Amino acid sequence: MKDSHKNAPVRRPGSASQQFHVEHINAKGNVVSAKRIRRRKKPWTFRRVCLRVLLPIILVLTIIAGGIYMAAMRYKDYLLDQIEYIPKDENPTFINEESSVVHISEYTSETSFQPIEEEHIHNFLLIGIDSRSKKYTENGTGSLADVIMVMSVDDDEGTIKLVTIQRDCYAYVPGHSNPMKINAAMSYGGPELLVRVVQNHLRIVLDGYAYVNFYNMEKVIDAVGGIDMEVTKAEVFHEPGGLNSNLREQNNLVGDPSEKYVLSTSGMLHLNGRQAVAYSRIREVGDGVYGRTERQVKVLNELLKEYSNLSSTSKLAALDDILDMVATNVPREDVEKYAFDFLPEVRNMKIETLGIPIDGYSRQGMFSDVRANEWSIRPDWNGMIPIVQEFLYGETTDFDKVEEIPNAPKVKPSESSDEDSK
Structure with missing residues (x-):
């Protein structure tokens, strides 16, 4: 077989x-x-090349890109988690002149005119807290507001404007018969009360607030590597109240040697965070409180300029330091929009500013009509409101008059002058 x-x-x-x-x-x-x-x-046809070579490469790149995207999203979430988000209080309370805790809504009066509102323009109150107050609490109640600014963001134009308000300006606080310095509103009712007072006196709408502890500004500036600033000899060496004098005070408060970071020269200098804060607090040189506000704006402008010059990686690292120092009632999604979308696209990092009081619309000096021998600024709020409207919105409209401040000027702006009063 x-x-x-x-x-x-x-x-x-x-x-x-x-x-x-x-x-x-x-x-x-x-x-x-x-x-x-x-x-x-077999010949290498286009289809065969795609299947054998290009498709595997595309798959690998897609996986890598997806991983990078997920990592970026996780890091963005991490940064946003550093912020202290304060739930919006629909009916906040404060302390009135009888020392009773009452609701702000009890002191809300109806208005005849609606303030200007534009969908692409959003206003936020920026508050610098003077943490030297021993009554400082987590939400700021009990502390005076050392810095008060309205930041106006124009989504369409990609611009930022600031309205700076002198903390010594007299204003009416709900629940109190007599006017007082506007920064005192923070001590009676925290940021919610200060928001209400600013809205009442400028006749604008504020979309939220953000505040930072006074001395945390040092860390914010250090996070971008410091700032360059032209500092005069008088600003450096004036005693008391010059940069070095303020610096020694700050050093003592945090337990550092009093001479740490003290400057030995003037001119164009690169200032670290603590030096820059000391510079921004100068009020004994030049134009007093007005000069101090100008310095604060200069510091903020330089801070934004330094931030804009950082690499993408360095910006993220700076945000990691900065956002941890911020407390706000602005919703998380809005913070994400402005921190990661708007700010990198700002077309002009030089901020337009308007100072309150506006020249010619106030008197300043020692007054005794409300409190004995108190230095204060008495603004004509009604005279300034149209100028604020034009600055923020490019138009003016009718508004409800603000109660007049005692000893505020009642003459034409060109005739107004600063003077002392009994």
């Missing part, structure tokens, strides 16, 4: 892509012949 496999062709693989063998086996089971046949190589 013949084996069924005799003389049957046997196929063996040849090289990986080019050939194979056909062999025959005799009755004894030995290979008696072999014929090498070369396989024809």
Whole structure:
């Protein structure tokens, strides 16, 4: 009986892509012949290139990009988590002149005119807290507001404007018969009360507030590597109240050697965070409180300029330091929009500013009509409101008059002057 496999062709693989063998086996089971046949190589068509080469590369890149995107999203969430978000209080309370805790809504009066509102313009109150107050609490209640600014963001134009308000300006606080310095509103009802007071006296709408501890500004400036500032000899060496004098005070408060970071020269200097804060607090040189506000704006402008010059990686690192120092009632999604979308696209990092009081619309000096021998600024709020409207919105409209401040000027702006009063 013949084996069924005799003389049957046997196929063996040849090289990986080019050939194979056909062999025959005799009755004894030995290979008696072999014929090498070369396989024809398939041409590299576009479809074959896509399937064999491009598709795997695209898949790998997609996986990598997806991983990077997920990592970026997680890091963005991490940064946003550094902020202290304060739930919006629909009916906040404060302390009135009888020392009773009452609701702000109890002191809300109806108005005849609606303030200007534009969908693309949003106003936020920026508050710098003077943490030297021993009554400082987590939400700021009990502390005076050292810095008060309205930051106006124009989404369409990609611009930022600031209205700076002198903390010594007299204003009416709900629940109190007599006017007082506007920064005192913070001590009676925290940021919610200060928001209400600013809205009442400028006749604008504020979309939220953000505040930072006074001395945390040092860390904010250090986070961008410091700032360059032209500092005069008088600003550096004036005693008391010059930069070095303020610096020694700050050093003592945090337990550092009093001479740490003290300057030995003036001119164009690169200031670290603590030096910049000391510079922004100068009020004994030049134009008093007005000069101090100008310095604060200069510091803020330089801070934004330094931030804009950072690399993308350095910006994220700076935000990691900065956002941890911020407390706000602005919703998380809005913070994300402005921190990661708006701010990197700002077209002009030089901020337009308007100072309150506006020249010619106030008197300043020692007054005794409300509190004995108190230095204060008495603004004509009604005279300034149209100017604020024009600055923020490019238009003016009718508004409800603000109760007049005692000893505020009642003459034309050109005739107004600062003077002392009894």
